[in-house]
Amino acid sequence: MDTQNANKYHEKVAVIGLGYVGLPLLCHFAETYPTCGFDIDKSRIRQLKNSEDAKDCVSKSLLRRLENVELTSDWNELKNYSVLIVAAPTPVDKDNIPDIQALKEICDNIGHIISKGTSVVFESTVAPGTTEEVCIPILEEESGLKVNIDFFVGYSPERINVGDSQHSINTVPKILAASNADTLLHLTSLYERGLGCQIVPAPSIKVAEAAKLYENVQRDVLIALANQYSEYCNVEGIDIQEVTECASTKWNFAKVHPGLVGGHCIGVDPYYLLARSSSKGLQLPLVTVARNINERVVKKVAENIVKRLADIVKGDLPTMKILILGFSYKADCKDIRNTKVSDVITELEKHFKQVDCFDPYVDADKAFNEYGITVKTEMFSIDDYDAVVELVPHKCFNGINKTISINELL
Numbered sequence: 001m002d003t004q005n006a007n008k009y010h011e012k013v014a015v016i017g018l019g020y021v022g023l024p025l026l027c028h029f030a031e032t033y034p035t036c037g038f039d040i041d042k043s044r045i046r047q048l049k050n051s052e053d054a055k056d057c058v059s060k061s062l063l064r065r066l067e068n069v070e071l072t073s074d075w076n077e078l079k080n081y082s083v084l085i086v087a088a089p090t091p092v093d094k095d096n097i098p099d100i101q102a103l104k105e106i107c108d109n110i111g112h113i114i115s116k117g118t119s120v121v122f123e124s125t126v127a128p129g130t131t132e133e134v135c136i137p138i139l140e141e142e143s144g145l146k147v148n149i150d151f152f153v154g155y156s157p158e159r160i161n162v163g164d165s166q167h168s169i170n171t172v173p174k175i176l177a178a179s180n181a182d183t184l185l186h187l188t189s190l191y192e193r194g195l196g197c198q199i200v201p202a203p204s205i206k207v208a209e210a211a212k213l214y215e216n217v218q219r220d221v222l223i224a225l226a227n228q229y230s231e232y233c234n235v236e237g238i239d240i241q242e243v244t245e246c247a248s249t250k251w252n253f254a255k256v257h258p259g260l261v262g263g264h265c266i267g268v269d270p271y272y273l274l275a276r277s278s279s280k281g282l283q284l285p286l287v288t289v290a291r292n293i294n295e296r297v298v299k300k301v302a303e304n305i306v307k308r309l310a311d312i313v314k315g316d317l318p319t320m321k322i323l324i325l326g327f328s329y330k331a332d333c334k335d336i337r338n339t340k341v342s343d344v345i346t347e348l349e350k351h352f353k354q355v356d357c358f359d360p361y362v363d364a365d366k367a368f369n370e371y372g373i374t375v376k377t378e379m380f381s382i383d384d385y386d387a388v389v390e391l392v393p394h395k396c397f398n399g400i401n402k403t404i405s406i407n408e409l410l
Contacts (some may be wrong), residue, residue: 022087111142156213163333224290262329300349326392
């Protein structure tokens, strides 16, 4: 380990997985260390080599930092890198069961190319215990090496907020844990120099994993409260937005608005916690209820659209043509992971002759391949539609006349 510490300022860093987490990491580390970016998607590598980022993960200025960075889909190219940072996707399947298959496969491949002295840092969101109970055993088995003797492990949960330019990767404090104290010191120096942000050392990898889940589970519970309180406000005939603005003048009130809960974190991470707690024989009813409330918002929004249109639009509902504005999971971004708009559209198709969607931000091919929904991305005349419903309040929709906006449906 002394050799590792002595060379800590001469590290070569490889980032595995070049999506919303991995690409920003790569761009920032490239300013300080020799770096390599790896992704199994060869088209993604070709795109980045041409200084293009269809996912819009980083700014153009950051993307230019890749000009002298090695980009590859060949695992063997990583053999000479002393730090491997893993940014694997950890979604849930159609039954909301945690799916860490991609993470396991990455560990398997790393095990075949890892060498003595290498540090492997995981940034993926996982249930507490996953790094030590799943990832490390795979690395040891495939490499024949032993953790804390031959190689070292760290865990630093990502805090990427897609579409948020204020809370960026180099301004938000970074939680960091490691398999032993020396490795924590080593990785703290690496991340401080590479990202320039505050490092928050965690006492163990398991604590860091649990902290990441807590961040998003807490948010899910608060949004569920907002969604349920919105129903109460509707019964009283008052506006939840106005109520929220008044309540938020108190210093310790959490200003959270009701809404559809999609995306890659808040709508996913609670299922990792619930699966883990269940395996330990513990039920978490509050988390379960919150998740159920937020999942039911899809049907609530669809039903409210039907009711509102029945009240304000003359005509036979089944023959109406409806235009939905917005398909991404939140405003002013192109990310369609776990977007709940697709579910609303599916519900609406049971009631209306035609339900179309317009979102200039998203990749239409990706939307169709993942959800089977055709999304219009070029501006067109909306005069032929009987109603226009805005589900995602992109700023670019400000000049479009809407029949109904999302806040009226919650």
